[in-house]
Amino acid sequence: MARGGDVRFWGLDFPEPLPEREAEISAADLVATFSAGWTLGEVQSMLRSEGLLIPHGGLCLEHPASQWPVRAADLTLEQAIGFDFPHALGHLYGGWTDWVLGLTVEDANSPGSEVKLGSRVVKSVAGYDGQKLFCGALGAFGRIVSVTLRVYPLSVPLHADLRGSGGPPSEDCVLHRVRPADLAALEATVGEHALALDRLGAWAVYPLGQKEDPPLRFAGDQLWRYGQVPELNPAARRLLTQAKVQLDPNDQHQPALWRPA
Amino acid sequence: MPTTDRLRDGLAREIGAERILSGPSVERTYESDAYNVDRSQPTVVVLPESTDEVAKVVRWCRREGIPFTARGAGTGLSGGAMPALGGVVISTKKLNRILEIDLPNRRMRAQAGVTNIALSKAVAAHGLHFAPDPSSQTVATLGGNIAENSGGPHTLKYGVTAPHILGLTLIDAEGEILELERGFGPDWIGMVVGSEGTLGVVTEAWVRLTPVPEHVETALACFGTVREASECVSAIISRGVLPAALEMMDRNILMALRAAFGLEFPDATQAMLLVECDGPREACRQEIEAVEQAFRDFGAITQQRARDAAERAKLWTARKKGVGAMGRLAPSVVTHDGVIPRSKLPEMLDAVYEIAARYQIGVANLFHAGDGNLHPCFYFDDRDPRQVEAVVAAGTEVIQKCIELGGSVTGEHGIGVEKLDLMGLMFSPGDLAYQARLKEIFGTNELCNPCKVLPNQRGCQEHRLRWRGVAT
Known part of the structure; x- marks a missing residue:
């Protein structure tokens, strides 16, 4: 995959990265603010030079055998937050929704104006945490301009336990949230095809068998075909519809997303 | 109705x-x-x-x-x-x-x-x-x-x-x-x-x-100046240690605790840090040793480490009973809640003491130093209208300083009705209008817990501003 703006995944176009490239890192505060157009790989490199990191295990990040179609390090921060892909260290360190302390976003309802959400400190309960809605929204609510993140010291233990093959060879596979109790059984069933991403059993990716349906046997929290936008539950779909009305009333961003057929 | x-x-x-x-x-x-x-x-x-x-x-x-x-x-x-x-x-x-x-x-x-x-x-x-x-x-x-x-x-x-x-x-x-x-x-x-x-x-x-956690280590240190203690906080984090808890108490809190519960500490103490690390035994031991090295590097007068659960509970006494002991200091105590980047702690604490001195009211600090989450406690006599007025003004200045340093108007107490009028310090009118739209996602809800979080809601009274903070 080409870096930055060339991402086309699940049939969704992400717009070109915004041109700004600013970075402000405070090791003493474990907080950093970046323009959203930096790639995750670039950000990790800047943080590493300060003795810091984002504990994102990636969907193959730093996994040399990987041939996967998505390298997390190549995503811009805007894309990474928008996709909010599960990653190898999620069970230990959370994900974007835990790390994003604040965002500056373009107000889709008022072209040219920017809005600040959240804060730039590790702890704040002032106002509504709108920044969290942008995590996993696939860009549906508008452009992210800059991101303030909680970051971690390089010394945090990285327990990611990558196993199995180098990853699925095609999109014909399943990404499945596996509960700890099911992980061993899953590995036993799908063997080398499984890539168990977390020793505590966070996520697994494995080929979708032609005659079997592993998800029926493993009662995980979530499941989606790797090649498709995941479905939302009815409550989340209802809220998403209302959010589009409020935040992107002209439907300028990802207009086809999550629309009923 | x-x-x-x-x-x-x-x-x-x-x-x-x-x-x-x-x-x-x-x-x-x-x-x-x-x-x-x-x-x-x-x-x-x-x-x-x-x-x-x-x-x-x-x-x-x-x-x-x-x-x-x-x-x-x-x-x-x-x-x-x-x-x-x-x-x-x-x-x-x-x-x-x-x-x-x-x-x-x-x-x-x-x-x-x-x-x-x-x-x-x-x-x-x-x-x-x-x-x-x-x-x-x-x-x-x-x-x-x-x-x-x-x-x-x-x-x-x-x-x-x-x-x-x-x-x-x-x-x-x-x-x-x-x-x-x-x-x-x-x-x-x-x-x-x-x-x-x-x-x-x-x-x-x-x-x-x-x-x-498999293992817990708790250490406490006394410092001769507030600045040394607050600089030590940032140093601990900068050295790659992420404690489970990192709490700070200043001399006025400690004096109240001494009066109320006989807490012992060196007379020269101006601030105390309480640090707890947890996790696997060996990692935990390494972390607490790094913390103790930071204590020494920043001139701790004394330091001690809990040897067992009973000693750990004793070390936590100062933090857990601090607010209760404040009653010894004055008829009324108001506890504030604000956040700053933790690297700004020395500057912020200087400001808190300066503001209190200028308004001639007492202030004591016990707070979550590792998060930069301050809880300055003003103590005063609420029967004196001039003192009440001073506490209101001083409290607002403290929160304004938090924002000036890049922080938040609240770290854990919430906006509620108390800080409605301070949301404008942290967010622009455009930001607040966007937040109002976020609220609408969950329905047209003027009836659901009205007059909270966002200022200027229809039909809501303005904050009475008798004083700000939590009165005890």
């Missing part, structure tokens, strides 16, 4: 007369939470036992145009559970059941009225606990923790309430039951947690169960 009888009759048809309370004693009991500066009496209080009953109450209120406000234990510190426009208080007192414990997957489903401590007790024998630990945890409820996104001393490592909520049941402002779960798509749970009960009423939640 309809009469009490009309509300009682209408709600009785929904959930039964036996679970509806009214009368003067009820009105007084529910007129405020632990922030008792602003008060407003409800017309009735309802005690539903299930999600369906809460939904019935909300739908009825919506049909009749009656404001409704959810309430847990009433320990909130910014007026979030105060029924600002009267109407119906929905108490979660009878939503008090743990519904399911899923040990293999380290999660538990409980109703909103279960206390924080009960969640941990229910799984303690299995080496698990519910990590958020607000100081009110013996009485504060899960629903209240969710509404306020509660923190506590161990937030530094384990985070506030939000990351520990895996799913929840929300009755939105329209009375619809929404089952929200962690998963793909926007983080709706993250939006609901910390919304102070203004987006609906949470009736149940799946909570994450965290293993009790």
Whole structure:
């Protein structure tokens, strides 16, 4: 995959990265603010030079055998937050929704104006945490301009336990949230095809068998075909519809997303 | 507002007369939470036992145009559970059941009225606990923790309430039951947690169960200056240590503790740091040794490490009894809540002492230093109007300084009604208008806990500004 703006995944176009490239890192505060157009790989490199990191295990990040179609390090921060892909260290360190302390976003309802959400400190309960809605929204609510993140010291233990093959060879596979109790059984069933991403059993990716349906046997929290936008539950779909009305009333961003057929 | 009888009759048809309370004693009991500066009496209080009953109450209120406000234990510190426009208080007192414990997957489903401590007790024998630990945890409820996104001393490592909520049941402002779960798509749970009960009423939640740490080390150090102690805080974090807790107390707190409980410390002490590390035994030992090295590097007068659980509890005494001891200092104490980047602690604390001196009021500090979450406590005589005026002005200046240094107007007490007028310090009018649209996602909800979080809502009284902060 080409870096930055060339991402086309699940049939969704992400717009070109915004041109700004600013970075402000405070090791003493474990907080950093970046323009959203930096790639995750670039950000990790800047943080590493300060003795810091984002504990994102990636969907193959730093996994040399990987041939996967998505390298997390190549995503811009805007894309990474928008996709909010599960990653190898999620069970230990959370994900974007835990790390994003604040965002500056373009107000889709008022072209040219920017809005600040959240804060730039590790702890704040002032106002509504709108920044969290942008995590996993696939860009549906508008452009992210800059991101303030909680970051971690390089010394945090990285327990990611990558196993199995180098990853699925095609999109014909399943990404499945596996509960700890099911992980061993899953590995036993799908063997080398499984890539168990977390020793505590966070996520697994494995080929979708032609005659079997592993998800029926493993009662995980979530499941989606790797090649498709995941479905939302009815409550989340209802809220998403209302959010589009409020935040992107002209439907300028990802207009086809999550629309009923 | 309809009469009490009309509300009682209408709600009785929904959930039964036996679970509806009214009368003067009820009105007084529910007129405020632990922030008792602003008060407003409800017309009735309802005690539903299930999600369906809460939904019935909300739908009825919506049909009749009656404001409704959810309430847990009433320990909130910014007026979030105060029924600002009267109407119906929905108490979660009878939503008090743990519904399911899923040990293999380290999660538990409980109703909103279960206390924080009960969640941990229910799984303690299995080496698990519910990590958020607000100081009110013996009485504060899960629903209240969710509404306020509660923190506590161990937030530094384990985070506030939000990351520990895996799913929840929300009755939105329209009375619809929404089952929200962690998963793909926007983080709706993250939006609901910390919304102070203004987006609906949470009736149940799946909570994450965290293993009790294998090993814990606790150390305490006394410093000859506040600056040395506050610089040591940043140094500990900069050295790659992420303690479970990193708390600071200044001399005025320590003097109150000495008077109240005989706390011993060197006379030259101006500030005390309490640091707790936890995790695997060897990693924990390395971390606490790094902390102790930082103590030495920043000139600690004395330091000690707990050798067992009893000693650990003794070291925590100063932190846990500090607020109670403040009563020794003056008739009234007001506790503030603000956040700054932790690297700004030395500058911020200088400012707090300067502001207090300029207004000629006493101030003591005990706070979550690792998070940069300040709790300056002004002590004064509230019978003197000039002192009250000084406390109001000083409190506002402290929060303004937090914002000037890149911080937040609140780290864990919430906006409620207390800090409505300070939201403009942190957010522009455009930001606040956007937040109003975020609120609308959950329904047109002028009736759902009105007059909280966002300023300038229709029909809401301005903050009375007798003083700001939590009065004790």
